[in-house]
Amino acid sequence: MLKLNSFNDIQTYKNEVIPFLEQDEIINNLALGLLLGVKNEQPMVMATVTKENKMVMALFQTHPKQIILSKAVEFTVDEIQQLAVLLDENLADIPGFIGEKDLTNQLAKAITNLRKRVPHIQMNQRLYSLNEIEKKPAENGKLKRMGFVNLPLVKEWVYQFCIDINEPMSREDAEAKAKDLIERGRVYGWEIDGEIVSMANASRPTKSNITVNFVFTPLSERKKGYASSCVSALTHLMLNSGYKTTSLYTDLDNPTSNKIYMEIGYKPLIDSIVIHFK
CATH class of the missing domain: 3.40.630 (Aminopeptidase)
Incomplete structure (x- = not known):
């Protein structure tokens, strides 16, 4: 019982x-x-x-x-x-x-x-974990921690990211979230020739694991490998910081992101689902 x-x-x-x-x-x-x-x-x-x-x-x-x-x-x-x-x-x-x-x-x-x-499937997800990187970031860029000088960019990309995952928020909430990410000190950008072209964040630290989320690249910079390099570099940084593993969730309806993460070395653990009731 x-x-x-x-x-x-x-x-x-x-x-x-x-x-x-x-x-x-x-x-x-x-x-x-x-x-x-x-x-x-x-x-x-x-x-x-x-x-x-x-x-x-x-x-x-x-x-x-x-x-x-x-x-x-x-x-x-x-x-x-x-x-x-x-x-x-x-x-x-x-x-x-x-x-x-x-x-x-x-x-x-x-x-x-x-x-x-009435149940509504909001997202079909897959949880991945990694303990060893298989694909290193490209050598033509570098990882840069985002500070408050980058707040306008982080705010806009948080706003666009939430639209992409079908969880839109107001610009005011996006700014509050961006400030929170910057204050926590684990939101990074991938920088090419002085320009930030992609973003990723590390969140929810536990004893030996930390999660990568808020991975976003603007439309004009997609399909250039920037997200892959950003996630790979951030993952490497977190492993070097003492975490034994990193993890992330993907949208199963986005085969491109799933392929990118597996190339980096992320291995699938379980399928997850988000269901909302109408």
Whole structure:
């Protein structure tokens, strides 16, 4: 029998959940990295699922449109239905999920039947990890850390990146995100002859892993290998900084980016899906 345990105190939740998430640090990098970064904010959902008093899943929400599902044990069809009923009874709002593809699809279908909602696949993703670079960056450019002098460029590229992944934000929010990325000190550009032509960011550090995201190249500079060089150089920098692995998510509907990352040395781990309820 499954049991849903809800938490109101972030520190208590961290103490309970972080050791569980760290058992699969890379696969759980989204929930783990966000949870480690939470300070005074109050997440919208903090919960665990237990089976015979043993934790088998963690649920965590900071994004208004989706609840993160951690790696879980293999649930039976009946247990997925039990979990759906528990969520339906205990959560006022279930806007969507992000998690391993098969489990997330099955849980979303069960929730749809209970709440008469319409599921919408926002993105089919694949999670990759790397511990050794196979393709080095081109020698005609260099990696440059972006500072506040680059804020107008980072703001515009964050704005365009979010449009590209079908998660548009206002220019005001894009500026706030750009400032945050710059303040954290891990957003870099690939520089050719003094001009920044591509961007990538390193985010959500955990004990031994860090995630590469916000990879963006403007249309005028695409198909020149700049994104590949930028990601390769940033990955190399993170590995040299002490991280044993780097990870990233890709959109499976973009075969070009998947090919680029695999050439660098990224290996597929799991398929993930983002589902929103209408």
